[in-house]
Amino acid sequence: MSTVEESPVESELPDDKKKREVEKRLQKRNDERHAELQKRQEEKSLTDAAQESTVCFLDNFSKEKQNIESQLSNSEQIPENGLVEHFDNISSHLAKLQKYVSESTMFLSSYEVSKAQQTMNKLQVAIQEKRDVMIPKKKFAFKSKKREKPKASKIVEDVVDHAVNTQTNLEVELAECKFVGDVSKVLEKTWEELNQKDVALADLTDCTVKLQGAPSAIHINKLNNCRVFSGPVSGSVFIRQCVGCTFVLPCQQLRIHTTQDTDFYIHVTSKAIIEDSTRTRFAPYNWKYPDLDEHYQVAGLDRKRNNWQDIDDFNWLAANDHSPNWSVIAKDDRTEDWNI
CATH class of the missing domain: 2.160.20.70 (Pectate Lyase C-like)
Incomplete structure (x- = not known):
């Protein structure tokens, strides 16, 4: 009585199938590791780029801040007939700095943006205070009775409001x-x-x-x-x-x-x-x-x-x-x- 022998292909099928499944799992695991490594490298590149951009921003912001402060400190040396143009020029520099901050918000942290905005607000107040001292408003010569001096807090509030309005007007003027x-x-x-x-x-x-x-x-x-x-x-x-x-x-x-x-x-x-x-x-x-x-x-x-x-x-x-x-x-x- 003869017996039918299994062909080599049929006898190897189960082992081949297992081998292929193992290879697939190994390949999948290798692909996942490669994808994860690539993701980490991309994230690191983005982080490095953001950090470099932030460093560049802080350096440029600091230089422009010092430039505005330097112009402000030199105000006493400006002839009286050139003071209006002088302070308008300083305000224009501040408006450009505001635009620079706005364009940089995509890579800056909320803290950096808030800090920059606070610095610009202080600069605006300083500019307005200096301008009011150097270019005082004309006073009427016929006042019949003395007015009560406003409180210090009201003065600061008025200066800040004026600064904000001035800044807003410049933003509107410079907008394209x-x-x-x-x-x-x-x-x-x-x-x-x-x-x-x-x-x-x-x-x-x-x-x-x-x-x-x-x-x-x-x-x-x-x-x-x-x-x-x-x-x-x-x-x-x-x-x-x-x-x-x-x-x-x-x-x-x-x-x-x-x-x-x-x-x-x-x-x-x-x-x-x-x-x-x-x-x-x-x-x-x-x-x-x-x-x-x-x-x-x-x-x-x-x-x-x-x-x-x-x-x-x-x-x-x-x-x-x-x-x-x-x-x-x-x-x-x-x-x-x-x-x-």
Whole structure:
């Protein structure tokens, strides 16, 4: 009786299968290790680049700060008829420094940006104080009764307010795209007009603003009952003295000052900051328009990283209690279709 022998191929199949499975597992493990190593190298490169950029920024910022302080200290040597031009020139240097900070926010930490902003605020106050001393306002010669001198705190407050207004005016003046003083209008800027440029919006009432593109920064001041829609901003958005508005925008950093009764639909990659603001509400960014994905890439914003509900209130120091000055917009109350 003859027996049928197994072919060599059939007898080796189970072992070959096991061998192939082992090889696959080893290859998969090797690929995963390689991918992880590559990821770490890329992260290290990004970290090194950011550190190098930060070092470069701090060096340039320090040099420009010293330049402004040097010009300020030499004010006494300027002829009286050249003082106005002298102080205007110093203020122009400070405005350029502000723009430099705005353009650098994409790689700076919140601490570095806050520190730089504080330094610039102090410089602005110093410039204004020196200017008021060197170029005093004319006084009337016929005062019938003495006025009570304002308190020191009021003087400081007035100087700071004047400094902020001066800085804001310079930001508007230097902005490459701007809308100023419009009422009850629909205002638009296209990709070609605003791509990687500074944008300023000031003194608008009952307006709708549409910015379809990727600005480098947006400066917003004194808007009343307006709606502002923007594409991704590679740097910072600064908002001051707005009432009853709605802002729908993505950005690297968001700074909100002296603003009330306003809603924010935002994508922000760092913490948004509010100061001297009340009744502000927040929700995720949800405006859609053609080429939005491309504009995100141009701006360099990470769509997966959105801290829209992580808000720092500089006027609220209780770490364990929620600030009463901001809240999250309930899902049922959020606008989904903007109809613009």
